[in-house]
Amino acid sequence: MTTQLSRRTLLKGGLALGAGLTVGFELPAGRGADAQGRVFAPNAWVRIDRDGLVTVLNEKSEMGQGTLTTMAMIVADELEAPWDKVKIEQAPADPAYKNPLIANMQTTVGSTSIRGHLMIWRKAGAAAREMLVAAAAKKWGVPVDEVYAEQGVVHHRPSGRKFTYGELVDEAGQLQVPQNPKLKTKDQFKLIGKNVPRRDTPDKVTGRALFGIDTIVPGMLVATVQRSPVFGGKVKSFDASRAKAIKGVKDVVQVSGGIGVVADTYWHARRGREALQINWDEGANANLTSADISRGYAQLAQQPGKVARRDGDPAKALGEAARKVEAVYEVPFLAHATMEPMNCTAHVQADRCDLWVPTQNQTLAQARAMQITGLPREKVFVHTTFLGGGFGRRSETDFVADAVELSKAVGAPVKAVWSREDDMQHDVYRPATYNVFRAGLDANGVPTAWTHRIVGPSLLIPRKRPLPPSGVDFTAVEGAANQPYAIPNFEVDWVYKDFGIPVGFWRSVGASQNAFIVESFIDELAHAAKKDPFEYRRDLLGKSPKHKGVLERVAKEAGWGTPLPAGRARGIAVAFSYGSYAAEVAEVSLAPDGKVRVHRVVCAVDTGFAANPDQIKAQMEGGIVYALTSALYGEITIDRGRVVQSNFHDYPMLRINEMPRIEVHVMESGDFIGGAGEPGVPPLSPAVTNALFALTGKRLRKLPIRADELKRA
Numbered sequence: 277m278t279t280q281l282s283r284r285t286l287l288k289g290g291l292a293l294g295a296g297l298t299v300g301f302e303l304p305a306g307r308g309a310d311a312q313g314r315v316f317a318p319n320a321w322v323r324i325d326r327d328g329l330v331t332v333l334n335e336k337s338e339m340g341q342g343t344l345t346t347m348a349m350i351v352a353d354e355l356e357a358p359w360d361k362v363k364i365e366q367a368p369a370d371p372a373y374k375n376p377l378i379a380n381m382q383t384t385v386g387s388t389s390i391r392g393h394l395m396i397w398r399k400a401g402a403a404a405r406e407m408l409v410a411a412a413a414k415k416w417g418v419p420v421d422e423v424y425a426e427q428g429v430v431h432h433r434p435s436g437r438k439f440t441y442g443e444l445v446d447e448a449g450q451l452q453v454p455q456n457p458k459l460k461t462k463d464q465f466k467l468i469g470k471n472v473p474r475r476d477t478p479d480k481v482t483g484r485a486l487f488g489i490d491t492i493v494p495g496m497l498v499a500t501v502q503r504s505p506v507f508g509g510k511v512k513s514f515d516a517s518r519a520k521a522i523k524g525v526k527d528v529v530q531v532s533g534g535i536g537v538v539a540d541t542y543w544h545a546r547r548g549r550e551a552l553q554i555n556w557d558e559g560a561n562a563n564l565t566s567a568d569i570s571r572g573y574a575q576l577a578q579q580p581g582k583v584a585r586r587d588g589d590p591a592k593a594l595g596e597a598a599r600k601v602e603a604v605y606e607v608p609f610l611a612h613a614t615m616e617p618m619n620c621t622a623h624v625q626a627d628r629c630d631l632w633v634p635t636q637n638q639t640l641a642q643a644r645a646m647q648i649t650g651l652p653r654e655k656v657f658v659h660t661t662f663l664g665g666g667f668g669r670r671s672e673t674d675f676v677a678d679a680v681e682l683s684k685a686v687g688a689p690v691k692a693v694w695s696r697e698d699d700m701q702h703d704v705y706r707p708a709t710y711n712v713f714r715a716g717l718d719a720n721g722v723p724t725a726w727t728h729r730i731v732g733p734s735l736l737i738p739r740k741r742p743l744p745p746s747g748v749d750f751t752a753v754e755g756a757a758n759q760p761y762a763i764p765n766f767e768v769d770w771v772y773k774d775f776g777i778p779v780g781f782w783r784s785v786g787a788s789q790n791a792f793i794v795e796s797f798i799d800e801l802a803h804a805a806k807k808d809p810f811e812y813r814r815d816l817l818g819k820s821p822k823h824k825g826v827l828e829r830v831a832k833e834a835g836w837g838t839p840l841p842a843g844r845a846r847g848i849a850v851a852f853s854y855g856s857y858a859a860e861v862a863e864v865s866l867a868p869d870g871k872v873r874v875h876r877v878v879c880a881v882d883t884g885f886a887a888n889p890d891q892i893k894a895q896m897e898g899g900i901v902y903a904l905t906s907a908l909y910g911e912i913t914i915d916r917g918r919v920v921q922s923n924f925h926d927y928p929m930l931r932i933n934e935m936p937r938i939e940v941h942v943m944e945s946g947d948f949i950g951g952a953g954e955p956g957v958p959p960l961s962p963a964v965t966n967a968l969f970a971l972t973g974k975r976l977r978k979l980p981i982r983a984d985e986l987k988r989a
Contacts, residue, residue, distance in 0.1 A: 316445040318404040318453075320372045321351050321397065328428055328442030330357040332364050335373035337384040337636050338476060339663035339670070340898065341953050342891040345474045346390065347397060350887060353467040354401030354460060356425040357441070364475055369638035369658035381639035385671050385781065387854035387951020390887050394949055402457035410454075411447035412439050471890035476662070488634030488661040489693065491621040496689040497526055499682050500545045502552055503534040503702050506917035508559040508776050511535060518551040528552070531681040533674060538686050542693055561776045561917035566708075569775050569914065570606065573710035573731040577604075581729055581771035582747040584757040588765035593725035597716025601804050603797055605713070606978045607789040609912035610706035610782055611927060616664020617699045622679035623689035624649055629656045629680065630689075634663040636670040644673040648680045667902070668781035672704055700927055701919040704780025705912055707732045707752070709789060713797045716765075721805020723816070725765040728756055728794070733774045735781060751781075755790030755851060755958060760820035761798060761813070777914065783902055784957040787853035791958030792907075792965070792979065795849035799966045800975060809966065810836050810848050822882055823850050826859040826943060830880035833941055834861035844875065847967030851958035856950030857882045858896070862936075862963035866971055870983030874904060874936040874964060881940065881955060884948035892952045893940040899956025900938055905930040907961040911980050 316324045323331040332351045338344040348364045351357075367373055374380040377392035405425050412430040413420040422433050431438045462469070479485040504510065514535055516528035524544030529536045535552055539545035594600065621632040622645070629649050635641045638658045645656045663670055678692035694702075709732035716725035734749040736742070743749055748757075748770050757768040782788060802812035810831050817824040827850045831837075836846065843865050850859035863876040879896050886892055909928045913920045921927040965976045972986060 314445070316404075316408075316448050318407055318448070319400045320367070320370070321400045322355065322404045324404070324441050324445060326442045326445050328361060328440045330355065330362045330428070330441070332362055333367040334364055335367040335382060336389050337634075337638075337660055337663055337666065337670070338366075339384070339634075339636070339666035341389070341895060342474050342888065343384065343389045344476050345472060346888045346891055347393070348475070349467040349472050350394060350397040351401040353465055354398045355405050356427060357401075358427045359467060359472070361428055366660050369642045369656075369660075371639075373638075381637060383637040383639060383671060384666070385636055385668060386785075387856070387953040387955065389953075390885075391855050391949040391951050394885070394887065398459050399457055402459050403454050406454040406457050407448045407451050408441055408444050410451055411444045414451075415439070415444070415447055468887055470888070472888055474891070480662075485662050487616055487664050488621070488632065489616055489619045489664070491632040491661065491691060493621060493623060493632070493689045496621065496691055497538050497540060497686065498542045498545050499536050499538040499678070499690050499692045500542065500549050500695065500698075501531060501534045501536045501678050501692065502549050502554060503698065504556055504558070505701075506556070506558040506561050507778060508561050509917075510557045510559065512555040512557045514555065515553040518553065519548040522548040522551055524548075527686050529682055529685045531678060531685070533678050536678065536682045536692070538682055538690060545693075546695070558917060564775060564917045565915050566608075566913045569708060569777075570710065572775065573606075573708075573773060576771045576773050577710055577712045577729055577731045579771065581731070581769035584746065584748040584753040584768045584770055586767045587763075590725045590727050590765040590767045593765035594714060594716045594727070597724055598719045599717045599721075599804065601713075601715045601717065601801055603713045603800060603975075603977055605711040605793045605796065607709055607792065608910070608979060609708045609777060609779075609914075610906055610910045611700055611703045611912050611921070612665070612667045612669035612780075612782060613700070613924075613927060613929065614663075614665030614667060614669055617696055618669070618675035618694040619692060620676045620679035621689060621691040622676075622683040624680060624684040627651075627655060630659065631657065631676065631679070632659045632661060633676060633679075634661045634666075634670055635676070636663070636666045636668070637673070640671070640673050641676045644676050645680045648677065649684060667783040668785070669703065671781060674702075696924070697922045700922050703912075704778045706782035706788065707735070707779045708777075709752075711793050713793075715797070715801055717801065717805060721801070721807060723761070723763045723801055726761075726763045727767045728797075729769050729771065730756060730790075731771040731773055733777070733779050734772055735779055735785070737772070737774070738779070751786045753786060753790070755787035755853060756794055758852065759794045760823045760850075760852065761816040762819050763816070783899070784853055784954040787851060787954070787958045788903070791849065791851035791853070792961040795851065795959065795962035796965055796975070796977065799847070799849075799962070799969065803969070808837070813848070813850065822857045822945070823852065823859075825945070826850060826857045826880040826882050829941055829943060830859040830861050830878055833880065833939065834863070834876075834878040836861065843971075845967045845971035847963045847965065847970060849959040849962035849966060851955070853958050854951035854954045855948065856884070856952065856955040858955040858959055860900070860959040860963045862960070862967045864964060864967040864971060866968070866986055870985075870987035872908060872964070872968065872981055872983070872986070873934075876937045876939070877904075877960065877963070879938065879940045879956060879959075880943060881952075882943040882945050883950040883952055883955075884945055885950075886942055886944045889942050889944075892942050895952040896940045896956035897938050899954065900960050901930055901935070903957040903960035904936070904964070907964055907979060907981055908934075909980055
């Protein structure tokens with residue numbers, strides 16, 4: 277395992293403040309100890325008070341993925357802190373908590389929490405432990421190698437003497453920083469690698485957990501913003517007189533997102549918003565439709581794009597192939613559809629700004645508030661709440677801007693709340709793409725050539741993030757350019773087209789759609805070659821042992837090739853995403869009306885290192901539910917520049933009676949650190965549609981799955 281923490285960073289630090297020591301990781305000023313000097317704070321993640329209570333500061337956003345617990349487990353294990361004496365607090369926004377895998381921002385995206393921070397957190401705990409051991413040795417006047425720490429107590433082996441951590445706070449705070457803290461070996465772990473129950477579950481079950489939308493601060497007003505119904509539209513003029521006449525409405529303010537109505541309650545703000553009279557300039561997208569977008573993509577697919585990867589000579593190999601297979605695949609725009617709509621509470625004052633916000637990106641939320649208020653970083657305080665779902669949506673800052681702009685305008689704390697309709701119709705959507713495949717097979721059905729052209733928008737260009745020298749947005753081709761099959765002549769290119777529909781990072785990003793496309797097409801090749809889809813894949817994975825490992829495991833656990841009840845079939849898919857390998861088998865049936873029923877999903881996942889195996893299983897289960905929802909129902913359509921869907925009646929979620937039985941098998945190869953939040957999503961859709969092909973002979977090349985197509989099969 278490798279670490280993103282340099283030795284130089286580990287050793288940086290300063291002298292004690294009272295009884296605390298600020299060491300390493302550039303701990304922000306003033307957090308080394310409390311005013312009475314009663315805590316030992318050796319780094320940005322650990323505090324120990326004189327009562328022996330260990331506080332672990334969680335820098336990550338907790339949106340159901342379990343980071344709140346797993347992060348604290350890792351620190352506490354290396355610290356040798358008893359789990360029942362560990363308290364977990366949410367850390368503030370601060371540059372000290374930068375994510376080494378995501379532009380050094382404090383952010384919870386890309387399944388990077390464990391794989392980006394495991395070694396940092398381990399060293400944070402180990403450094404604190406060594407300092408406590410050294411403090412005890414010095415106090416007793418004995419060699420350090422006679423002293424050890426165990427479960428919050430430091431022991432002297434020869435004499436049996438001992439100190440609790442709380443009794444060593446003052447002495448530990450006076451010591452030099454250990455230059456290279458020794459980490460535990462795997463056999464010494466007490467928490468890491470174990471199934472530790474989540475700390476946030478009891479409060480969520482009992483309703484004590486506070487999400488962003490639960491925020492209440494003294495003097496708070498509530499607001500909602502009317503946005504342009506057409507993407508890119510702007511306010512030409514508005515009349516607020518009727519809105520201001522509504523009881524409870526305090527003010528109407530034009531902000532960057534539209535027209536905000538501020539009131540004493542959300543209901544009054546909504547009524548005021550409904551009374552607004554707004555004249556919109558609907559702009560260039562006023563007549564745009566989904567059909568226009570699809571036709572535009574198809575026309576652009578006739579021209580070459582920027583090459584993401586090219587091996588061999590695909591054009592020549594296609595010309596010489598014994599058989600050619602061609603297909604076009606399309607995927608729609610998708611909404612994030614978080615259970616908790618977007619919201620943020622802001623209090624802008626002359627000398628400070630406070631945000632109470634369910635955000636995935638503290639750095640960008642803080643920066644957006646700094647931009648609006650003109651305040652320096654140290655005057656903008658981000659209080660991260662629980663998140664009622666994120667999936668990438670809460671890494672944006674549009675909902676933060678609403679609250680900050682309105683609070684600044686009215687001079688009071690303001691909670692800006694989006695309705696479900698706002699959330700659905702003003703999201704940043706997973707990109708819709710158009711994909712053209714051509715493959716060449718030899719006389720034995722083995723692929724000798726593969727070309728894949730992707731037409732669609734960019735996630736990086738609208739955010740002014742630089743593209744690599746190739747000019748290809750890597751998020752558009754992930755899961756396609758790096759597909760694992762051994763095909764000697766291979767090409768993926770990308771044609772950029774933006775129709776003005778805002779797009780954003782959606783759970784598993786490019787891999788979420790590209791795995792469906794790639795794994796469906798490889799399934800087509802297997803059937804064209806008259807070979808078993810599992811065997812066909814396995815034969816092509818000789819240079820990809822991790823893919824092959826999860827594929828073989830999932831086939832074994834699912835009973836691939838064994839008889840099924842009449843009217844059922846299995847489909848299989850495998851994908852790499854966010855540092856981990858996952859394969860899934862779906863068992864499906866079809867009702868006479870074309871309704872798809874997924875009875876069972878078996879998943880094998882290799883994350884390399886499993887910090888909390890039970891949480892990995894939970895993440896795979898959650899990813900499968902999320903992906904199955906999108907496969908069966910997910911589609912955002914555009915008419916006259918507007919999103920047609922508005923709520924769960926026309927953008928439905930998977931219901932409990934539709935839930936398949938899920939079996940997850942965690943494989944821990946141990947030689948890398950992979951993510952868990954997203955890898956469960958990519959293989960699901962192709963596993964289901966491949967099963968439907970096996971059942972009906974109908975190849976589904978466009979999502980979502982449509983009953984009318986299957987009824988015709």
